[in-house]
Amino acid sequence: MAFENLSERLQNAIKMFRGSGKITEDDLKAPLREVRMAxxxxxxxxxxxxxxVTNIKERALGETVQQSLTPGQQIIKIVNDELTQLLGGTQSKLTVADKPPTVIMLVGLQGAGKTTTAGKLGSLLRKKGKKPLLVAGDVYRPAAIKQLQVLGEQLSLPVFALGDQVSPVEIARKAMDKAFSLACDTVIIDTAGRLHINEELMDELRNIKAAVNPHEILLVVDAMTGQDAVTVAESFNGELGIDGLIVTKLDGDARGGAVLSVKAVTGRPVKFVGMGEKLDALEPFHPDRMASRILGMGDILSLIEKIQSTTDLAKALEMEKKLRKDEFTLEQFLEQMQQVKKMGSLETILGLIPGMSGISQKLKEANVDEKEFDRVEAIIRSMTPKERRHPDIINGSRRKRIAAGCGMRVQDVNKLLKNFEESKKMMKKMQGMAKFASKGGFKMPFMNK
Structure with missing residues (x-):
């Protein structure tokens, strides 16, 4: 999980702050040492x-603690502000051409994930109403062109390729004509990488840049390479001039040093981050939200966006109506589970909820198996439509048949049915509480203003 180690250490450091009234140098000594080490x-x-660390110390030292805040809360605010600035301050969006198409050139070393990122970026931009064209400009890596074409098919995105015998500069030029003929408003050029930075690579990239005048040159770096990613960013920026970065495999890097260092070192912002292998696992980078996640304060805005992008509102309203009439069935239960699965791993979702980031670690320690979702789905799919709609008819013989149909035990079927009934009761109870709250009976903590 991204920033897992750092997050834990910073949260521990913040808990060390004591004192009241004014924050003194003695109050800061031990916690800031912990922040530095983290x-x-x-x-x-x-x-x-x-x-x-100097910035935090200067801001915190002698600052009067607001009456409504404890010293720890005051420090959290200061650390959160400084962390947000370190990560880039505000979200850096893509430049959009006044006259389409907008040209985005992806560069980076071999193995950073440029080709997959080209597909993911195309998919993300299409969801935002754009019409992208993917361009296969890596003519050296075996199967790079085929890889982009397969991604294009999977994502239903057009791919422009001229094989591996045409120069990348010529491919980029002709891709512009293709974009006009297909009425594509965005061109994403996948370029070749090398195992290390050399003059031949930079010459080729400079020639492509001169040929198509890209609006964005985005460097793709692998978060797992840590400080090497920052060194690579410095070199590419010095040699070619980049507009921003896409950091891949951030979900697999428990440290996160590259994302935390790159803006301060290169002056270039992180624009997107890869948070998984799925083709929709590319997110715009929001420094304030990431700072909040690192400090264990969650990221409600990203959670809401995930829910909005994966939830069918009409279905959700229909489900709510059925629950009210006590008509909630195993079919809706299955649909609900599938919606949750679309949002990502349980660990990711918990990390977005304030105060829940530590739970993901406990789930790991407890060996909670996310494949449980798949087992539940297999059991429900083994039932007849009538059984899914009316679980109360599932007697002993039906349970045996359902278990045999999905290769599970009768105990597994029993457990699912028990969990379903408990979920139903819980949802009804929560609905009752929400109604009571809306009538002024009480307020949930997040309703207090």
Whole structure:
């Protein structure tokens, strides 16, 4: 999980703050040492760490604690502000051409994930109403062109390719004509990488840049390479000039040093982050939201966006109506589970809920198996439509048949039916509480203003 180690260490450091009235140097000594160590262990650039800790100290020292805040809460605010600034301050959006198409050129070393990222970025932009064209400009890596074509098919996105015997500069030029003929408003060019930075690579990229004048040159780096990613970013920016970065595999990097260092070192913002292998696992990068996640305060805005992008509102309203009439069935139960699965892993979802980030670690320790979703789905699919709609008719012989049909035990079927009934009761109870709250009976904590 991204920033897992750093998040835990920073939260522990913040708990160390004591005192009242004014925050003194003694109050800051031990916690700031812990913050410094946490950042260095997260593979954050040494100078960046030094400046970050100095900024917190200068802001916190002698500052009067607001009456409504404890010293710890005051420090959380300061650390959150400084962390947000370190990550880039505000979200950096893509430049959009006044006259389409907008040209985006993806660059980076071999193995950073450029080709997959081209597909993911195309998919993300299409959801935002764009019409992208993917361009296969990597003519050196075996199967790179085929890989992009397969991604294009999976995502129903057009791919422009001229094979591996045409120069990448010529491919980029002709791709512009193709974009006009297909009325595509965005062109995403996948370029070749090398195992290391050399003059041949940079010459080719400079030639493509001169040929198509891209509106965005985005460097794709692998979060798992830590400080190497920052070094690569410095080199590409110096040699080619980049507009921003896409950091891949952030979900697999428990440290996160690259994302924390790159803006301060290169002056170039992170624009997108890859949070998984699925083709929809590319997210716009919001520094304030990421800072909030790192400090264990959740990310409600991203959670709401996930829910909105994966939930069918009409179905949700229909489900709510059925629940009210006590008509909630195993079919709706299955639909609800599938909606949750679309949002990502349980660990990811919990990390977005304030105060729940630590639960994901406990789930790991408790060996909670996310494949349980698949088992439940198999059991429900083994039932007849009538059984799904009327679970009360499922007697002993039906339970045996259902278990045999999905390769499970009768105990597994019993457990599912019991969980379903409990879920139903819980949802009805929560609905009753919500009604009571709406009539002024009480307010939930998040309703207090």
């Amino acid at each position: 950042l260095l262990e997260a593979d954050v650039n040494f100078k960046v760490v030094k400046d970050f």
